[in-house]
Amino acid sequence: MPIVLAQPVSNLHGAVIYVVACLEADAANDGSRVAGLADGEVALRRRSVGNGDPRLGVIGRVPGLSNPLNLPVLDLDGNDYQGAERAYRQNLRGLLHEGYQKYKHGFHQLFSPIGFLVIASADHIQEISQVPEGALDFQGATQIPRCLMTSRMISDYTHTILTDLTRQLGNLLPIIHEEIEYCFQNELPACEANWTPGNIQKLAPRLIAIIMGRVFVGPGLNRKEEWINNVTQFVDDVFAGGWKIKEYLHFARRFAARFLIPEIRQLVPIMRERLASLNAPGSSEGVELHLDLLQWLLANNATLPQPRSLENLAELALVAFVGSTHTAATTLTNVLLDLAARPADLEVVRKEVSQMNLKATGLNLKQSFYINQTSKLDSFMKESQRLNPAFLMTFSRIVRKPFILSNGLTLPSGTHLIVPACMISLDPEIYEDPEEFKGFRFAELRAEKPENMRKYQFTGTSPTAMHFGYGRNGCPGRFFAGTTIKLFVAHLLVKYDIKLFRFRQ
Numbered sequence: 001m002p003i004v005l006a007q008p009v010s011n012l013h014g015a016v017i018y019v020v021a022c023l024e025a026d027a028a029n030d031g032s033r034v035a036g037l038a039d040g041e042v043a044l045r046r047r048s049v050g051n052g053d054p055r056l057g058v059i060g061r062v063p064g065l066s067n068p069l070n071l072p073v074l075d076l077d078g079n080d081y082q083g084a085e086r087a088y089r090q091n092l093r094g095l096l097h098e099g100y101q102k103y104k105h106g107f108h109q110l111f112s113p114i115g116f117l118v119i120a121s122a123d124h125i126q127e128i129s130q131v132p133e134g135a136l137d138f139q140g141a142t143q144i145p146r147c148l149m150t151s152r153m154i155s156d157y158t159h160t161i162l163t164d165l166t167r168q169l170g171n172l173l174p175i176i177h178e179e180i181e182y183c184f185q186n187e188l189p190a191c192e193a194n195w196t197p198g199n200i201q202k203l204a205p206r207l208i209a210i211i212m213g214r215v216f217v218g219p220g221l222n223r224k225e226e227w228i229n230n231v232t233q234f235v236d237d238v239f240a241g242g243w244k245i246k247e248y249l250h251f252a253r254r255f256a257a258r259f260l261i262p263e264i265r266q267l268v269p270i271m272r273e274r275l276a277s278l279n280a281p282g283s284s285e286g287v288e289l290h291l292d293l294l295q296w297l298l299a300n301n302a303t304l305p306q307p308r309s310l311e312n313l314a315e316l317a318l319v320a321f322v323g324s325t326h327t328a329a330t331t332l333t334n335v336l337l338d339l340a341a342r343p344a345d346l347e348v349v350r351k352e353v354s355q356m357n358l359k360a361t362g363l364n365l366k367q368s369f370y371i372n373q374t375s376k377l378d379s380f381m382k383e384s385q386r387l388n389p390a391f392l393m394t395f396s397r398i399v400r401k402p403f404i405l406s407n408g409l410t411l412p413s414g415t416h417l418i419v420p421a422c423m424i425s426l427d428p429e430i431y432e433d434p435e436e437f438k439g440f441r442f443a444e445l446r447a448e449k450p451e452n453m454r455k456y457q458f459t460g461t462s463p464t465a466m467h468f469g470y471g472r473n474g475c476p477g478r479f480f481a482g483t484t485i486k487l488f489v490a491h492l493l494v495k496y497d498i499k500l501f502r503f504r505q
């Protein structure tokens, strides 16, 4: 009989999360009772970690019903918690809209399948994001499985993205460019004289898996069919999975965990090979260092007093990769659909990107500089994201140390805060004619005054533009995502005409 110990790690108003330490390889897999849990307290979630290491795993959550905050709960009628959950699943957008109309300068709550969520007002985001480090927990709120990553690992990973990946973006451009060229030759339908239909929603995950995959895992794996299939299959399931994935970044990550075992097996030998070639005698010179996340993770890992196992690193890279493939593919899809629907805007963007003079041989520094200057395309992408964001809500955080806001509201430990990013983007006090798609609204705002340059960039985050989150845990991959999407769109517009095409069923 395996020994399985359970320990509550957080007691939110809405959910008790337990962590089990599995002291045998498949300890959690037989569904056996877990020491430390009362009857009916938790449903064991099974997960095999494959290599027999003693590991930690989040096994389940029990929605709790305590609501210590004296704030209105929009979707709860008396004690009808099931009804509230149903409303949340079926009509989250409607609830967020209603909540924003009623309480946009204050706070209110929703009862969700993971318990009470406190919907924070944009007025207080700046203040909330400035609370001392440790008072807010991003990882706990996003439910990244602890079997896959400790919060220290995630910080290391985020750091690697921000430092290595983002700083190297200029050097990465030729690589991204090469993968885009490959995709144009091999992945897009061959266009003869006439219009050729293609389903961008289906194509985008494959394209992103290949293009970004090159920067994540290197050239060995990113074009392999098995790899692309597995990653895109996951993204398909994300769309088919409906509400769960759409609302939460973290669900994408939890689901990812179940799919990744074969990829981890593929990735570890590649990492081992790279390590061996780096450590081989006399190999310090002449060894070609790969420009990819895997290499940076290996290099950073080697500097740690207790380096992590390659399996750990592989999991870390893959979970993040799969999550970001989905978000980047959704963003690319929406930008292309929005462009196809607006031929006049498309011509303006095409004119702008034509000046990039993209060459099959790669990009030079001047061109990479130009990518940063594509204010029309940048603006169009931001407008597309404003009206069709990948996530309705962002800035998911659990309060770990209570604090009092300037409006007198005390947020106790365990409060789950979240921000209705999609509603902030539709606020007429923030955006003129918010329901209207104005492709170049941000380019115009940027041109108004120098301090607007950064604020209204696609990658700019602020309490009024929350689609990449905000503050300490704001998305570190947004610069990479933005550049990749821009380069792809630029190639497409220079080489192709696009228009909306209705598929006959």
Ligand code: HEM
Binding pocket: 138, 154, 155, 157, 158, 161, 249, 320, 324, 325, 327, 328, 331, 390, 391, 394, 395, 396, 466, 467, 468, 469, 470, 471, 472, 473, 474, 475, 476, 477, 478, 480, 481, 482
């Ligand atoms: C258009 C595509 C993307 C969108 C819309 C997006 C959105 C987000 C959002 C909303 C968050 C939460 C931020 C917060 O709550 O403050 C986040 C976090 C994160 N994203 Fe992205 N993301 C995208 C692409 C990427 C890419 C390409 C990568 C990897 C290179 C990435 C890596 C991460 C990581 C590691 C975090 C967690 C940050 C932390 O732990 O502090 N994202 N992303």
